[in-house]
Amino acid sequence: MSLSVHGLTKRFGGVVALDDATVEFVPGVINGLIGPNGSGKTTLFNIATGLIAADAGGVTFDGRRITGMPPYRIARAGIGRTFQVVRAFDRMTVLENVLVAERRTGLRELVRSAIRGSEVDRAMGWLHRVGLDHLADADAADISYGQKKLLELAAILMTDPALVMLDEPAGGVNPVMIERIGDLVVAAKRNGRTVLIVEHNMEMVMSLCDHVVVFDRGRAIASGTPDAIQSDERVLQAYLGV
Amino acid sequence: MTRSLFIQSVVFGILTGGVYALLASGLSLYFGVMRIVQIAHPSFLFLGAYLTYSLHNRFDIDPLLTMPITVPLFFVTGMVIQRFLLARLRDENAAMMSVLLTFAIAVVVEGGLSAVYTGSYRSIDVDYARRAFDWFGVRIPRDRVIGLVVAGTTLLVLFAVLRHSRYGRSLRATMQHRDAARLVGVDTDRVQAIGFGIGMSTAAVGGAVLSIITTFFPSGHWEWIAKLMAIIVVGGLGSVGGAAIAAFVLGITEAVVQSWLSPVWAGMVFYLFLFVTLVFRPQGFFGGRLAQRY
């Protein structure tokens, strides 16, 4: 359940997104990852979930090196992530969006009908949990942005992940929805999952997170409890700009 | 294979590579400007060849001198197609639909050519192109040299426009980031239309060249699109320079294999390179940053 990053470097042309970054996230709690725009947070996410390759360094999860594994294998190893700009399978129903999620699947499960049985019940359970069960048959394209965020959460929870990575979950939604998402995050932690949130909403970070890591210019510059971070000189400098 | 035959083939390959490079760069331009694969490009190449043929036969104009007529005509046609057809495609599936639309255009062009000219093979025979130079025992066909010169000049002009002209800057900006270009005042709609027109003009030039160096028939464009596409993938989508390099490499390899084995295997060279590229480096060997998984 522990996610560690060592010496991670990634360049896009002339831009150094990650500069020999080394971080140790704390298992079993809600980790926050904050930092000014362009500090490498989403790049870290993308490398950890296998969407892009690192130039140097690696990421390990539960002792296993996950850099270089194909994204679906990383997902099945127990990491679920949401995207900064919410993504959904538009031309499928809300229920189908959740049903797609896979845990360990053999040929029998694949071939057995997706629209019957325990899988549907589980999916409906998660939809109920996030408050979308009444929309199960609606096309994902027709629900609101905030509802899509909840849908994303339901889908990754369906994979029963040990680590939940949320990329700006509070972005673009109203305060009531933010509170709802916060509840779900806390519930996930209570169920033993590790959470890692990238966020700019400081209120959410400070109230939810147990452990915060601050990134600037591609590497970690500080880490600790929210209170410790708030009074850290280096953090203030990074945000106010120098 | 004898050494002289080898050199002969290499020279021949360079000459052909030049024509490939011209056409491939036109295709890269389309891709860069609009992120579409313009499947109809070779069909317009052949349309150009046929028009040159007709103008030459009807009015006794030298094939290369038909370009002042065909180039502007194709330029306008390109702009019209971009403005009224491609730009109208709904955004959600634009990439896929544009492939199918340009495919449809290619079929229509071929159908039109077939209806008007029938399927028989045509070619143009001009005096000054018929013979060959002799250079240290290597026979260099004149028509191919002319083709290379014309293609090379056009390519240089194209590069010059892209690099140094104001339009070229707007075009490159639009290619890299359309919205950002809009924000700084670039009229991206016009830029894209003109870019398409330029691409089509290269087809007109290529058509004139094609008409004197080889025989042509209406359905011949399919083979060209397959080869040009292979060149683009090997070179890297969106990289005009990469396409040019790949064009020469593949042209030379094709020519050498042709003398060594047979024309059939020479054709396979393109597809072998294509599949090797896909397996080991799907984004292309000299690929620019645009070369993602388009």
Add this chain to the structure above:
Amino acid sequence: MPSATDDSAMDTVTPPVGGPVGSPGGVAAKRRRQAWNYVAVLALVSALAAGPILVTNSYYRYAGVLMVMYMVMATSWNLVGGFTGYVSLGHAAFFGFGAYCTGIIASDSRSSVILALLATVGICLAVAAVIGVVALRVRGSSFVIVTIALVYMGSLLAQGLRSLTGGSRGLDVAGLYTFSTRAARHGAYIVTFAVLLGVVMFLWNFIDGTKFGMGLKAVREDEDRAQSLGVNTTAFKVVAFALSATFVGLAGGLYATWTGFIDPIFVFSVQISAQLVLMTLLGGMRSLWGPVLGAAIIVPSGEFFLVNLPEYHLVSMGVMLGTVVMLMPNGIIPTLRRLWDRRNPPAASIRELAGSVGALDTDDADVERRAGAPRAVRA
């Protein structure tokens, strides 16, 4: 690993307290529709197979064979196009490949032809899987390009390996049936292709309701996100591609035994691929019946053009494809379905419809309603 607290109710079969009972209305409706589809397919196949009883004209029967053959191929194409969204212009390569496989393996006896056809299925599966692994490494337009190249490779190989394939001169193939008249043979092939159509349509319909099918559709909607949800998209795509190519290959093999002769230029032509795309697009890419409908429209009209206005055959096909792409990219069936849904919303989901309309505008109200219910204590 997640420990047992109140959320562990998620992992059991029984739905949580206070939630909906059983599966939503839409699921039941879908299951019913699927069952009806199987029945309808059987009806279609029977109708087609009975066709030769009513139609005795040799030419019409010939057109009938073509039509049913294209129905088979378009439906197989749709296994990839409709589910994964990958547009292949290269299925003609498998058509030709299957034709040559059968033609080369079969000798003169009927049993050898049957054996050849079976072998063709196996060979196509294997070859298509290998090609699929390579070709599916790219997406979108690049994928289209690669598939076009496949057709050309096929054409070159067929002409190059002269000792095996007869080169550009073509290859003679033994027939599957030994009827005396051509009309009788056409009739037999109509029935054969109709049966094959039934098989493909059953397969398509079956996949549509499985988790496999759902994974494929997720690839179509957002391939990266599908991967991040644990779907092995590569394996899924390759399987769909291999199945799709194999049915087209088998159709090619049957075609070869029907005509008795293979012309490499004809079987390896991009136009055959284009027709499959046109038919499926016209009928509707994401439906079971789209390709069949499209083939039923395109093949007869194509024949009409070939007979009456042969010079304009290509132009007409190109114009049709262009028109469909510009004006009706979703195809006939989805357009009809939307018109139907607008006039009669299905009764079972009126509750969902009302609920969703409400929630779309006031998701705050929804969250507050749930907030009123007993909430878990925040840690």
